[in-house]
Amino acid sequence: MAEELLKKVYQVHGRDFDKAGETATEIKKLLKDIGVDSGVVHRVVIIAFEAEMNVVMYAAEGTVTLVLTDEEINLEIVDKGPGIEDIEMALTEGFSTATDQMREMGFGFGMGLPNIRRNSDGFDIESKVGTGTTVSAMIRLDSSA
């Protein structure tokens, strides 16, 4: 079992487009300070940003939990949102339920979840309509992009 070195929990508030992206920025700074490989940081930041945006766009609130072990980085994003009806569909590139308003702001192109999956070495999603969604992504520390 890999040894857990660091755990951080970040709160994300739904509908707060103004602050959207701050968690991703904080995670980036933290991992850079630790000296994690820049390719790995890059992927983690993309995942964190997309996940954070999903929470901001659809949910009331959520958390991003980062766990660093000596082998990998795990990100778990839990939200209290509407849940996803058809997960298969949501993982299709270009599929989006975003409103026009969200698109005008430059979001909701249906790339969020596919992007998260593409950038992770391990990916899992669980969702219950009316309750919320949990996305887990794992990135190995030795896997440069």
Added chain:
Amino acid sequence: MRACPTQAIRVKDGKAKVLPDLCIDCGLCLKACQSGAIQATTRSFAEIDKFRYKVAVPSPVLFGQFPISISPAHIVAGLKDLGFDAVWDFTVELALVNRAIRDYVEKWDGPHPLLSVSCPVIVRLVQVSYPAMIDQLVRIQTPRELAGRELKRRYSDELGIDPDEIAAIYITPCQAKTISILKPAEGAKSNLEGALGISDVYNDMLAVTHSLEDEETNVPSKSLVCSAEMLRWSISRGQGSILSRHRYMSVTGLSNVIQVFDDIEKGKLRNIEYLECDACWGGCIGGNLTVDNTYVTLSKVHRLISGLPDSDPELEAEVQKRYPNEDFSLKGQVRPRTAEKIVGSLKERVKRIKAEEVVIKALPGLDCGLCGAPTCKTFAKDVAEGNARQKECFFLSGECAKQLRKTYLRKKKKRSEGES
């Protein structure tokens, strides 16, 4: 100290120190420092004099620095009066580079956006803070470097002298370009021998050009600056005209560039193919070795541009002739500079971060700077890394206040004694 965008400056015992690993040569400290503790690296006239044939390569910015009554031809005459044997017009090299960049953007199938490399500060910023984006730097030489190569080839042919006897001296709007000449980021050797700041030559040139103002100079009428393309390079959005068919964006000012780079890292900027970035606000006309106000210069450059044709047939023919036969690719490899900072195993590094967080909690969070670090966070980092002691914080120990009084009040006393 606070002016530094990468937090590379610490003040200890009243003296500023720069941490070289973090410095990106942006020169913001030069502008901020009133006492002259930090100075730009440029060449002296004496160093240049040892060369047999001296060629000035003026940045396009130079032409916007003088009163509007002083024409580019006068400026050329002024440079020659300083002791230069020739003045090189790099309009052709500019056009060649513009074309090479356009082709590079068109062929590129890697991650976007591509980033301009003309501003050396941007290259160093990517090396230090955004190593994951290093492949996005356009691997095309800068016009000034191409000019150095071409002028040596040309003059050594024409005059029958060794290329090593020719000095190509860039007349630069900023110290960052000097450093990029003396120590290129890509590790190759520069084609230029050094640089003089515009502010180094301005006063002497102004005197000469004023005396020439009324007479007809013997500079041929087909002189420098015959098309708008060259002057556009000195201002922001200068490359827009050649890349307008592509998804192009221009950002100036280091803090703005950093903001945009942060967005790129998050994958937010998906639709831009080419990003022209300048560390100085407004582009190179805002460089820290320029003389005139950025806005005034901008207005003058626009006026000069409006009087010029968009392109010149002779120039166009030269570009057509040279483009297929020359190699424009950047020599050497730009590498990340963060690797130097990694000390200890992952476990030890995490331990250090945790120690840093403990220190932060004990600090006031005012970023007062009295400890010598620009922010409480950087101070905490210094403490965790063993480069500072926690009791150097003004709020945590009286010793610090005593020391500061000793250093700064005495300094002030000395200064006022010197004045009287």
